[in-house]
Amino acid sequence: LAEEYHVYCVEAVGCGRSDRSGGWPWRGWDACVWGSVSSLDAWRVGVGLGAAVWLGHSLGCVEMAAYVTRHAERALHLVLTSPAGVDERKPGARAAFLFRVFAWVWENDITPLDLIRWMGPLGHWVTAALVKARLSRSGPSSAFNCGRIRQDLLVDYAYHNYAMPACGERVLRHVLAPGAWARRPMSDWLHGAHGAGEGVRCPVSFIYGSPDMDWMNARAGKALAEKLAGEGLHTSFRQVPNCGHVLMLDDPDAFAQAILAALREPTEAQR
Numbered sequence: 001l002a003e004e005y006h007v008y009c010v011e012a013v014g015c016g017r018s019d020r021s022g023g024w025p026w027r028g029w030d031a032c033v034w035g036s037v038s039s040l041d042a043w044r045v046g047v048g049l050g051a052a053v054w055l056g057h058s059l060g061c062v063e064m065a066a067y068v069t070r071h072a073e074r075a076l077h078l079v080l081t082s083p084a085g086v087d088e089r090k091p092g093a094r095a096a097f098l099f100r101v102f103a104w105v106w107e108n109d110i111t112p113l114d115l116i117r118w119m120g121p122l123g124h125w126v127t128a129a130l131v132k133a134r135l136s137r138s139g140p141s142s143a144f145n146c147g148r149i150r151q152d153l154l155v156d157y158a159y160h161n162y163a164m165p166a167c168g169e170r171v172l173r174h175v176l177a178p179g180a181w182a183r184r185p186m187s188d189w190l191h192g193a194h195g196a197g198e199g200v201r202c203p204v205s206f207i208y209g210s211p212d213m214d215w216m217n218a219r220a221g222k223a224l225a226e227k228l229a230g231e232g233l234h235t236s237f238r239q240v241p242n243c244g245h246v247l248m249l250d251d252p253d254a255f256a257q258a259i260l261a262a263l264r265e266p267t268e269a270q271r
Contacts, residue, residue: 008047012036012039012040012060012063012168013025013035013039013168014168014171016161018168020164020165020167023170024166024167024171026171028174029175029184031174032174034070036066036171037066037067037070040067041071044074051076052075053076053079054078054079055078055081056081056083057081057083057246057247058084058216059176061080061083061085062175062182062186065085065190065200068202069198069199072198072200075200076202077202077203077263079204079207079259080205080207080221081208081247081248082207082216083221085182085185086182086187086220086221087217087220089181103179106172106178107173109170109173111166111170113162113169117163123163124155124159127155127158128159131151131154131155132151137213137244138250139250141250141253142249149249190228191231200233203233203235203236203265203266204228204236205235205263205265206218206221206225206235206237206238207255207262208239208240209239209240209244210242213242213243213245213250214239225237234266238258238262240254242254
């Protein structure tokens with residue numbers, strides 16, 4: 001991918017090595033999403049970046065999609081990889097008792113990362129067990145089985161991020177409802193509602209993992225792609241075999257090729 005593009009990997013506010021000294025500064029969907037968009041644009045100005053391809057993953061897709069709707073002139077293409085925030089929970093669905101307990105925990109701003117923090121030194125052991133369980137489902141093309149990333153380094157990186165003061169994960173309950181459903185599905189605001197400016201005008205590509213491994217709802221993504229195409233936008237939809245939600249780790253080469261194919265498609269369609 002870097003052979004054809006300048007690639008910037010940006011860690012969102014309060015995540016990774018981005019600043020978290022003041023805690024999570026926003027409350028509510030609008031404040032969280034548009035505050036994150038403003039932060040991202042400040043980073044763009046700082047590095048001198050003009051119009052670009054904006055690619056998000058999971059919850060980051062909400063921020064990237066919002067950025068593109070508010071700053072349409074700065075977007076060449078929007079790529080959403082295994083996106084959260086696409087579909088909402090159907091009204092009237094009855095919830096089991098355990099889900100209601102989980103929902104209470106979620107709405108009271110308690111996340112799995114809080115549990116890691118509360119465990120103290122045991123948190124590292126739990127993180128290692130979770131990473132090992134997740135990687136046990138990875139195929140031969142994963143970044144770990146290919147020797148590109150060491151498992152022990154990932155465990156240390158994940159644990160020390162989780163153990164730091166809570167910040168970035170506080171956005172979860174404001175943007176997603178319990179069960180990772182969207183509080184405001186993208187189809188409601190991609191065209192400019194809720195302060196989104198002029199709305200998306202660039203090509204939009206959806207990339208998911210395989211149906212049996214990626215827990216995000218690919219059917220909802222495909223339906224949104226078809227809806228946007230019906231409204232005149234160039235869209236594409238792809239699924240990468242043998243990949244789960246974290247495609248870039250499950251098969252980095254196939255993931256990169258899927259991105260390149262998505263970016264080339266609008267140009268090839270014009271020939």
